[in-house]
Amino acid sequence: MTQHDSVAQRGSVEAGAEQVVVLGAGPAGLGIARELKHRHGVDPLIVDRSDAPAASWRARYDGFRLNTCGFWSHLPGQRIPLSFGRWPTRDQMVEYFDDYVRRQGLRLRLGVRAERIDRDGAGWSITTDDADVRASAVVVALGNHNTPGLPPWPGMDGFTGQLLHAADYRSAEPFGGQEVLVVGSGNSAVDIALQLSSAVAAKVWMSVRTPPQLVPRSTAGLPIDTLGPLLATLPVWLLDGAAAAMRRVWFGELAGVGLPPPRQGIYTALRALAKVPTIADELVPRVKDSRIEIVSAVESFETNRVVLADGTALAPQVVIGATGYRRGLDALVGHLGVLTDDGHPVTNGPPAAAPGLWFAGYEEPLIGPLRAFRRQAPDVAAEVVSHLAASSAASQTLSR
Template sequence: MARRHPVRDRRRGAGVKEAVFEGATVIGAGAAGLAVAHALVKAGVAVQIIEKEDVLGEPWRRRHKHLHLNSHRDLSTLPGVAYPEGTPAFPSKHAVIRHLKEFTDTHRLPVEAGVAVDEIMFNGDHWAVQTNTGFRLTRHVVVATGRDRQPYIPEWKGTMEFTGRIIHSADFGDAKDYVGKKVLVVGAGNSGFDALNHLAGVNATRIWLSARTAPAILPKRIGKIAVHRLSPIIARLPLWLADAVITGLQRIAFGDLRRLGMAVPSSGGVSRLASENIAIATDDGAVHAIKNGKIIVLPTVREFTRDSVILADGSSVYPDVVIAATGYRPGLEHLVGKLGVLDGRGVPLFNSGMTDPKLPGLWFTGMRPNIRGCFANARIQAHAIAAKIRKLGPQPRS
């Protein structure tokens, strides 16, 4: 008989599910959440999936209209479902949304939409998940809310006085909106190059790139070969060798970029991916635009004035729009911040099949980038978590 626990949501007076759910509650119905739910079902573990959005794939719907995966179609699927014939090699966000829906429908995954989680608490031998519909008691919690829930913009000095627009790259919008504009992109990571790739194809008056750190960059293709197809091989290499391969591919594709102001990274692309969660940038026209002078590489941003951005060397530029391609945060502090499981950047200290012995039953997936891409990584981590939970078996009751 399931354990009872007298938990009440006094703030809302909401109903309470008092019986402990002797399975796994998956929080988030994106690729990582759906993949782990499917793996758990196959492993014989009962699953409930809760999703704060009212529509599946809503975070993808909110992203800009030009968004495509940088991972290849054949390496970006969830188990048992393929993209329709004719899907481009690098699927659009609309293709991804359809894929998520087809996967959910095919495997009849029990997604409860419109259920937002306020906090996750440990009650000794099970978990209490506080939601907008009340408490849920569960043996296992898998947090799959994504590593890019909250767009991050640094608190640069003077931004409140700046009369131009400052937006995050997540709100890039339509590339045509930048025709005739002077645009400064801050950040040369994956999202920065995504913006630059689109800007390179429109007639902006001026495009600048300011980067705090030198990026590792790979082209989408070398000749007819989609570079991402090499990712399963690179992922199996020792870090030093994987770094050397990425550096070599970058040099073959682009030559020496130092003369254009693109410094050599202090560490290899795969090492930075593993240690700092900095994704390798994907080029689809931006490097050519840098080489022909359409995009000008600048020093780092120091501060803003009413009509300018002052750079680290004291020079200034006068953009109409500043696109902050400065990354995302998982935004997990309100969920698990009291549990001591986050590092200084708000990233979980453990991921995939790892867990904290003091907090049995708490799992995270999809919280760190991987060279294989988010879909392939979701599958790998799903199997790891499902195997660990299945091995634990039913929990003893006192």
């Protein structure tokens, strides 16, 4: 038996009907399942392709820490232990999620990939790589980090150096003494560049296409996300202006080292492009003392070189692309008319995208995703239960 066998069964989804199926055993799916079970007495089946819950968290690099304060970042019904400290590590978060599944008594089927969802009468049929499963309601909570993606850079297939996605990065140690180009300016890119530049790599460049929104991890002794609920109530123009002013106070003038102020304001970028601010307390000193060199965007690859947008070229031995993920929802639900042109769900949380079909966890909120998942879970669960009640009433009326 494995550590998850007491709460989860692997493979062999039994053909038959479920009240609710939750696709995805990440934090969004776990939180909604918990609310359904403990608030409403509905025991959903959680289906996930991985062999353990919260798989994307297990795959994070060594040295990862939560960017939001652990005190605020718990799921519904169970806090993160205070002993984990203000910024819990990857391993502590994995321990928390495992304990959450056990203590909340959640029902998981692991190692099963959902391939397609189709309407089946008043409910839904989910085709998996094991067996079909029917459900009266489905919640899709597979997350924004479903499929790692590198841009289709010209010439990348002929590059003789090492090219990998940040999802495959675990620690800086294998890259000791090498010259490394990190592509991206989000939090993962920054963390990787910081690890590499801590007397490990011989040279570290960070390629930036769009200047990031820079914020500190804490201010005046308070975690920056403490202010999230208050900030979310303020006008966008005011948030953008205040953040720009505070950036100058926190970090000074950075245009000379390759990090000019972004054209869009911090909250405008978050709402329009889901661009999460970058924690920059350690990055800025490393850039100022040249341990990390900011360079322009990657345009193409040659045999042993990377050509940049400004016409210059580098010769890194390793390129690590912290270039984001695809949601990977097209094959699953693209035929249902519930996705936007860029593959994002038409709704996130209530209301349903289609009768009996919800998406959850597809946002990048200013207050942090875990906190947002906790707030979203009760609303999704309540709407699912209302749908089940209405469907049951309609069925009884038809049977009379």
